[in-house]
Amino acid sequence: MNTVVCIKQVPDTETKVKVHPQRPALDPEGVKWVISPYDELAIEAALRMKEKMGGTVTVVSMGPQRVEETLRTALAMGADSAVHIKEDLDVDAITVARILAKAIQGLPRDLVLVGKQAIDDDSGQVGPALGEFLGVPSVGIATKLEVAADKKSAKVSRQIEGAEENLEIPLPAVLSVQKGLNGIHEPRYPTLPNIMKAKSKPLKAQALKDLGLKPEETAPRTQVAEMALPPPRKAGKLIEYETPQEAAQKLLTLLREEAKLLQI
């Protein structure tokens, strides 16, 4: 079972994010970078499949030099090789998918896994778009995956509103991973011996031109016009009252007239 996992480096959820002073983008200054949590679960899923069925796990990521750390972490978790598309581009999800598809095309793969969304921009589009560009089926937000012994097909489940959808798909395919896929809620820690081994695993750096992509193919389709932090929350309102009835009455009035949460 050969699996390719696309991973994205994102700011740690505990990082206090700031908007870049000059551009409508995140200010990378002082940010601690981690693998996006759903992507980590995708790596874990791929590793478990490898443990069960043999084969390889290849991780792919695009971004500046610092992304190499993220790829090394994935190698330390147990991936066999890594591809680093070393470009620092602020582009939309579709363009990212187009680039990733090019990088993935030559890799051994029965399956491509991505996290269901990256926790920084939450766009969730890379998985489906990858399916398009690779010309293979894609299933979003998968919660169960069972690959047939001949690796030619897989049974996949996904949670939909009030029900579970069960699909059977031919492989290769693209799957986006939901937390809890096959019971996976936590990725493994890389063990120290594996961290040491990771440094001798193959990590290939590629530029867009190595992928045979022309500049117009990677031109952004969308542009971020503005980026702002959510406005600070306003102080709460304290209700003063003599009796509980009065407090309830005042609260009702406020909910109706100020918050407009109640129509009754």
Added chain:
Amino acid sequence: MIDFRLTPEQEELVNLARKFAQNEMRPKAAQYDREEKFPRDLLEKAHGLGLLNLRIPPDYGGLGLGCFDECLVVEEFGAACAGMTTTFMSTSLALRPILVGGSEEQKRRWLPGFVERPLIAAFALTEPDSGSDAAGLGCTLRREGDDYLINGTKRFCTNGSQADLITLFATLDRTKRDKAICAIVVEKKKTKGLAVAKDEDKMGIRCSATSELVFEDARVPAANLLGREGEGFKNAMKTLDNTRPWIAAMGVGVTRAAIDHSLDYAMQRRQFGRPLIDFQATQFKLAQMAMEMEAARMMTWKSAWMIDHDLRASKESSIAKAFASDTAMRATTEAVQIHGGYGYIKEYPVEKLMRDAKILQIYEGANEIQRMVIARELMRSRGG
């Protein structure tokens, strides 16, 4: 010539140790402290990740990392719980005499097991009548055929009650002091005549086991002697020279935790209509803690680096140990002060930090003894 950057592997090592310390150790620190619960579960987990016994050489199945690498890990552990850290690291301390004085055969016999399984070891030097004056120890060993018979009491032996293996220091003749001391490996399960008298009820690092061991005609094969008779004291001193940097690293970790908690608290607690952090008196306390932590870390790194380069580091490792542990004590005391009354309450983590910090000034050679070593090295530089 000087480079303060960590290698990518060291960055990964720190990341892993930090993740483990913050996600696994820290959430359990208060409970294990309260219940004096020995952290065997965490020790097994840490072992499974390869975070323990880092310095066992590749010839015996280990990673063969350096003192510096170990210090990086210990700082992370120390920032989570000094009691668990002491437990984990005491095995490393107890294995060092085997690396220092053991034969090839002995290393092959004992070390690989510690890589393969989460075994526990203890270092037994201190006795009721012999603490700082380790050369005055009185536990005896006497040759009888192919064995030694051991008699005496060992006190304050970290991991003693939990250990699979004990590196013991005992004397052939107490009047000959350091010249007659021997280092010998005691395999606990195989040894009759060895009893655990008690585990101490302590001020801090309460999840660690600090045991009293009683030897009564305990029979240990002569093949377990490390080096020759009379080489034990030198072995103990070499061992401690080599392990002091990680006590310092633990001090840096404890200090870091004190700063983290204090900063959080000072930014959130308001008095006189302002957060405490707005008062310069609070800011200066935090700045002082940060200055001392930075200095302590640099001393720790330097002494560890010297050890990794086979340079004589008695003075530097004593400087690091004494300074970093004094720093941890000062910083945790200030942390309690910044928290005011809440700092004195067990619900807040700085109370434990202050209790834990104290031991760092006492064990592995009290800080007075470290200062004696430093002064002796100073005098030596003038031919004294």
